[in-house]
Amino acid sequence: MTAISKYFHAVVTGPVSLLKGMSVTLRYFFNPKKIVTEQYPENKATLKMHERFRGRVELIHNEQNLHTCTACGICEKNCPNNSINVLSTKNIAGKKVLGKYLYRLDSCTQCGFCVESCPFGCLRMAHDFERSSADKQSFNMTLNKTEGQG
Amino acid sequence: MTFGIPNLIGDLVREYSPWPWLALGVNVILAVTAVLAVGIGSAPILIYMERKVCAHVQCRLGPMRLGWHGILQTIADVTKLLFKEVYSPKGVDKIVYYLAPMISLTAPFFTLALIPFGEQWQVINLEFAVPAIIAINGLGLFAILLGGWASNNKYSLLSALRSGALMISYEISFAMIMLFVIMISGSASLNEIIATQSGTVLDWWIFKLPVLGFVAFVMFMCVSTAELNRAPFDIAEAEQELTAGFHTEYTGTAFAMFYLTEYINLIAASALGSIFFLGGWQAPLVGIESVDKILLGIPGLVWMFAKIYFLIFLYMMFRWTWLRPRIDQLMSFEWKFLLPLSLILLGLGALFTAMGWVL
Numbered sequence: 449m450t451a452i453s454k455y456f457h458a459v460v461t462g463p464v465s466l467l468k469g470m471s472v473t474l475r476y477f478f479n480p481k482k483i484v485t486e487q488y489p490e491n492k493a494t495l496k497m498h499e500r501f502r503g504r505v506e507l508i509h510n511e512q513n514l515h516t517c518t519a520c521g522i523c524e525k526n527c528p529n530n531s532i533n534v535l536s537t538k539n540i541a542g543k544k545v546l547g548k549y550l551y552r553l554d555s556c557t558q559c560g561f562c563v564e565s566c567p568f569g570c571l572r573m574a575h576d577f578e579r580s581s582a583d584k585q586s587f588n589m590t591l592n593k594t595e596g597q598g
Numbered sequence: 599m600t601f602g603i604p605n606l607i608g609d610l611v612r613e614y615s616p617w618p619w620l621a622l623g624v625n626v627i628l629a630v631t632a633v634l635a636v637g638i639g640s641a642p643i644l645i646y647m648e649r650k651v652c653a654h655v656q657c658r659l660g661p662m663r664l665g666w667h668g669i670l671q672t673i674a675d676v677t678k679l680l681f682k683e684v685y686s687p688k689g690v691d692k693i694v695y696y697l698a699p700m701i702s703l704t705a706p707f708f709t710l711a712l713i714p715f716g717e718q719w720q721v722i723n724l725e726f727a728v729p730a731i732i733a734i735n736g737l738g739l740f741a742i743l744l745g746g747w748a749s750n751n752k753y754s755l756l757s758a759l760r761s762g763a764l765m766i767s768y769e770i771s772f773a774m775i776m777l778f779v780i781m782i783s784g785s786a787s788l789n790e791i792i793a794t795q796s797g798t799v800l801d802w803w804i805f806k807l808p809v810l811g812f813v814a815f816v817m818f819m820c821v822s823t824a825e826l827n828r829a830p831f832d833i834a835e836a837e838q839e840l841t842a843g844f845h846t847e848y849t850g851t852a853f854a855m856f857y858l859t860e861y862i863n864l865i866a867a868s869a870l871g872s873i874f875f876l877g878g879w880q881a882p883l884v885g886i887e888s889v890d891k892i893l894l895g896i897p898g899l900v901w902m903f904a905k906i907y908f909l910i911f912l913y914m915m916f917r918w919t920w921l922r923p924r925i926d927q928l929m930s931f932e933w934k935f936l937l938p939l940s941l942i943l944l945g946l947g948a949l950f951t952a953m954g955w956v957l
Binding site for chain 1: 651654659918
């Protein structure tokens with residue numbers, strides 16, 4: 449393509465591409481439904497986090513407060529910053545069951561490796577995010593609600 | 599010295615007061631107050647509008663907390679700016695450093711004084727208003743150059759030089775478009791230019807001259823964006839490269855003056871655009887008598903500001919849609935595209951008016 453034809457090509461295609469951009473921004477401007485801003489403290493009651501949001505780690509309990517953790521310890525091995533300690537005990541039948549699932553939120557980076565690696569799918573990332581606290585002890589949590597179950 | 603537009607208070611003083619010469623002083627004070635009211639009064643509105651437009655273009659909400667939908671946010675920001683300390687960095691030329699924002703604020707106020715906002719709403723009725731505006735425009739550039747040079751900051755200087763090159767280049771096309779308007783309307787007075795567009799919507803210069811009017815309007819918008827130093831031509835304050843360009847070192851009131859200049863310039867440029875191409879303060883009559891009666895009932899001042907704000911909205915959409923080219927691309931755009939086009943436009947405009955090919 450010669451320089452002259454390139455010049456006239458740009459003269460024609462330039463305004464077209466500019467108008468394309470304008471159509472996008474005008475569509476956004478006149479369509480308030482596209483707004484993604486959350487008015488956070490005001491909309492606390494109706495705020496819904498996204499499906500894949502990663503808050504703290506949670507052990508899934510059913511209605512009878514039972515979980516499916518077998519204390520295999522894979523999540524503990526996969527945790528990059530040692531936020532998880534799975535302490536196992538033996539039940540009456542001599543079987544290895546979960547004693548205490550210790551979880552430290554202050555060192556957790558919410559990477560989600562534990563959830564990914566759990567072979568029984570008994571972990572998930574909770575959707576609560578207002579976790580700041582002045583009390584350091586409140587970050588050390590025991591995730592299972594009953595001891596020695598399973 | 600006489601004022602083109604008579605006003606009631608000045609006339610009353612001249613007629614009934616024991617000192618008729620006082621009318622001159624009263625008129626000057628009234629003129630200054632009017633210009634300041636339009637300029638400073640609309641700057642907070644424009645800043646708020648810019649924030650909201652920018653936010654909605656980017657799928658955000660913008661200021662929401664202070665007052666209803668953040669309406670008091672600008673007032674809070676302006677108050678903050680006014681109470682901030684004004685200081686100058688080490689090694690600056692103090693006189694020039696503090697002179698630059700004042701000069702920059704002078705230019706748009708000059709332009710505002712020339713603009714008729716309605717039938718009776720004008721400070722000075724100049725016969726040669728358009729050349730005067732071209733001359734005044736140079737003052738804004740002067741302020742940017744002074745501010746950038748006096749800041750003792752290499753990035754500010756760089757920005758000032760860049761915007762100097764840019765604005766001088768685009769001023770040529772700006773003058774050409776204005777010459778085009780003078781040529782087709784046959785007068786350099788803004789009131790006369792408005793008078794030539796009386797009639798229906800089709801009598802505005804944007805439609806009256808087939809195709810050429812619209813091309814000239816688009817070019818005017820393009821060139822005046824460059825004159826305003828707004829994106830996509832905001833090479834003077836390219837944030838990514840030069841932080842804030844020529845006003846990096848300014849704080850408090852001095853910075854507020856530069857900021858105010860930007861928005862008053864916006865009003866002045868939009869007012870010029872609406873006078874040149876959209877019929878000024880005239881109502882957009884459609885030619886149907888019953889509708890026209892209602893449209894004529896609305897005062898010209900309202901129509902003028904409606905047109906000004908429409909053009910300002912366009913400028914804001916430009917700013918938040920398009921990206922900034924490099925300085926060399928901008929220069930080649932001006933010298934290789936806009937200037938030849940404006941010369942061709944001037945020639946074709948002469949041909950059209952000579953042959954009477956006007957709607």
